[in-house]
Amino acid sequence: MLRLESVCAGYHGLQILHEVDLEVNEGEIVALVGANGAGKTTTLRAASGVISPTSGQITFQGEPAGGLRTAGLVARGLVHVPEERALFGPLTIEENLRMGAWTQRKTPMSGALAEVFELFPVLADRRRQTAETLSGGQQQMLCIGRALMARPKLLMLDEPSTGLSPKLTWTVLEAIGMIRDRGVAVLLVEQNAGQALRLADRAYVMESGSVVLGGTGAELADDDRVRAAYLGL
Amino acid sequence: MTEQIPSATAPTVAEGEGHTSSPRLWARVPWTRVAIGVGFFVVAIALAYLRAGNGDVVRQAVLTGILIGGVYGLVAMGLTLIFGVLDIVNFAHGAFLAVALYITVTMVSRLGVNPLVALFVAVPVMFLLGAGVQRFVLAGAMGKPLENQLLITLGLALLIDNVLLMSFGPNPQSVKLPGDTGVQIFGAVATVSRLLAFGVAIVLAALLYVLLQRTRLGTAIRAVAANEAGAQLVGIDTRRIYMATFAIGTACAGAAGVLVAPLVTIEPTTGELFNIIAFVVVVLGGMGNVIGALVGGLIIGLTEQLGALYFPGQSPLLSVFVVFVLVLFLRPQGLFGKAS
Numbered sequence: 243m244l245r246l247e248s249v250c251a252g253y254h255g256l257q258i259l260h261e262v263d264l265e266v267n268e269g270e271i272v273a274l275v276g277a278n279g280a281g282k283t284t285t286l287r288a289a290s291g292v293i294s295p296t297s298g299q300i301t302f303q304g305e306p307a308g309g310l311r312t313a314g315l316v317a318r319g320l321v322h323v324p325e326e327r328a329l330f331g332p333l334t335i336e337e338n339l340r341m342g343a344w345t346q347r348k349t350p351m352s353g354a355l356a357e358v359f360e361l362f363p364v365l366a367d368r369r370r371q372t373a374e375t376l377s378g379g380q381q382q383m384l385c386i387g388r389a390l391m392a393r394p395k396l397l398m399l400d401e402p403s404t405g406l407s408p409k410l411t412w413t414v415l416e417a418i419g420m421i422r423d424r425g426v427a428v429l430l431v432e433q434n435a436g437q438a439l440r441l442a443d444r445a446y447v448m449e450s451g452s453v454v455l456g457g458t459g460a461e462l463a464d465d466d467r468v469r470a471a472y473l474g475l
Numbered sequence: 476m477t478e479q480i481p482s483a484t485a486p487t488v489a490e491g492e493g494h495t496s497s498p499r500l501w502a503r504v505p506w507t508r509v510a511i512g513v514g515f516f517v518v519a520i521a522l523a524y525l526r527a528g529n530g531d532v533v534r535q536a537v538l539t540g541i542l543i544g545g546v547y548g549l550v551a552m553g554l555t556l557i558f559g560v561l562d563i564v565n566f567a568h569g570a571f572l573a574v575a576l577y578i579t580v581t582m583v584s585r586l587g588v589n590p591l592v593a594l595f596v597a598v599p600v601m602f603l604l605g606a607g608v609q610r611f612v613l614a615g616a617m618g619k620p621l622e623n624q625l626l627i628t629l630g631l632a633l634l635i636d637n638v639l640l641m642s643f644g645p646n647p648q649s650v651k652l653p654g655d656t657g658v659q660i661f662g663a664v665a666t667v668s669r670l671l672a673f674g675v676a677i678v679l680a681a682l683l684y685v686l687l688q689r690t691r692l693g694t695a696i697r698a699v700a701a702n703e704a705g706a707q708l709v710g711i712d713t714r715r716i717y718m719a720t721f722a723i724g725t726a727c728a729g730a731a732g733v734l735v736a737p738l739v740t741i742e743p744t745t746g747e748l749f750n751i752i753a754f755v756v757v758v759l760g761g762m763g764n765v766i767g768a769l770v771g772g773l774i775i776g777l778t779e780q781l782g783a784l785y786f787p788g789q790s791p792l793l794s795v796f797v798v799f800v801l802v803l804f805l806r807p808q809g810l811f812g813k814a815s
């Protein structure tokens with residue numbers, strides 16, 4: 243449903259991505275792993291319209307998506323959860339979630355809200371609290387919950403486990419599995435490559451702005467180069 | 476995934492509070508500070524009694540101060556909203572108020588209507604003017620250094636002042652509210668025009684609060700103020716929110732201009748006085764804090780009137796500036812701001 247073909251992109255004329263090819267199909271979790279600075283975040287930014295690719299093709303559900311504004315992509319079901327979370331700190335949890343449904347003006351949001359609360363019951367308990375009073379793990383759940391409010395077809399998560407304890411990381415990854423089981427495809431960027439590869443159906447490895455390896459999650463988890471470079475084995 | 480449980484388990488222990496320093500449009504009610512503020516005024520009023528030696532003038536000062544303070548609050552709410560969301564210190568806010576003054580003068584003299592009727596023209600006109608100014612003058616300076624925006628809004632203020640001067644001349648004008656008699660309240664006298672100005676200002680302030688707190692647009696405005704990148708990610712068109720916010724803030728100045736028209740001498744530079752007071756109120760209430768602006772307006776209204784009893788014969792602004800300097804020294808983040 244999302245396809246990047248020979249995508250080049252960067253910042254202020256400085257090229258970061260070199261001909262990136264990548265694909266996410268319906269109902270898949272695809273992991274994108276690689277060292278710090280490899281270009282994973284930049285890839286997500288290009289796909290979600292935050293930056294425009296300088297060349298190459300980005301299509302989402304068969305239609306061109308490269309260089310489109312974020313709002314249009316969100317309305318079409320492509321939602322990006324950035325590394326820095328970008329929550330609305332002084333707003334309540336419920337207000338954060340309601341804002342997540344900004345593009346879903348025509349559909350009542352009670353259904354989506356109930357689904358998010360079912361996935362993350364802690365958010366329901368604290369719905370009247372402001373987002374900034376949540377712990378790091380709860381903030382990550384709120385971030386994912388806010389993205390789900392847009393009823394995405396593809397969710398792009400940038401390092402959702404950053405700063406979380408191993409136990410919370412597991413909670414969040416488990417939730418990602420459940421999201422996929424509800425029919426939402428996931429493009430998952432993780433430094434925590436071991437866990438991401440085990441969760442993912444397929445995976446890509448990035449190095450200095452290029453995709454250098456691709457395969458099923460299990461294949462890559464067993465690949466000697468991947469093990470050496472990213473899993474510390 | 477090897478095992479699935481019905482829902483992600485919630486962490487039982489919070490890992491510490493994740494506070495950010497994003498601007499807040501209001502704070503929770505800080506009762507200790509409210510108590511300090513009330514105590515301050517009890518002392519100020521008691522001292523005014525001693526100094527004036529006469530309860531009547533003090534009661535009069537308190538009543539007048541509260542009534543005009545409500546209007547100051549409305550002006551400052553518009554200014555602080557613009558600052559909180561767009562990060563712009565708008566030096567043209569008072570000039571916008573002056574435009575509304577002249578809309579009122581013109582409507583009253585040409586059409587012979589009640590000055591309050593001008594609200595129905597001035598508020599929409601100022602809303603549209605604000606939207607246009609944001610879109611065509613300020614949007615290009617978004618994210619540029621603060622000086623650029625300061626110079627632009629300052630230039631805009633001068634431009635508006637001079638357009639008013641050219642169109643209406645330098646002569647002071649005034650507007651009369653029909654049936655503007657005095658009303659006895661708690662042993663003091665308030666004119667109907669002051670009571671109406673206060674009453675309408677408070678109603679509009681409450682409407683603005685409800686708009687921001689309870690509506691979809693208002694929540695989006697607060698979301699943009701809290702985190703612009705996050706707002707873009709959920710698909711909010713932040714450019715339109717900026718335009719709407721500036722328009723709403725300008726409409727507040729417009730409404731206040733109509734309300735004070737019967738109370739002031741109207742000259743092209745009348746707006747500058749309100750501009751200065753609104754700045755003091757905004758700093759006092761905490762930059763970007765809408766409720767703080769309303770409370771700050773009441774405080775400055777009282778300060779101005781009580782101050783006139785302490786320093787008879789001086790400009791009422793003297794005591795306002797004394798309070799301003801004290802705030803800058805003692806609590807630069809304002810009464811309702813957090814220490815940074």
Ligand SMILES: Nc1ncnc2c1ncn2[C@@H]1O[C@H](COP(=O)(O)OP(=O)(O)O)[C@@H](O)[C@H]1O
Binds near residue numbers: 277280281284
């Ligand atoms: N906003 C930016 N402006 C300029 N360079 C950037 C910016 N963001 C990232 N980069 C550079 O792009 C490269 C790839 O970064 P990024 O995509 O964030 O990598 P990753 O997410 O894999 O850690 C790095 O060399 C980084 O320094």
Ligand SMILES: [Mg+2]
Binds near residue numbers: 282283284325400
């Ligand atoms: Mg990154």
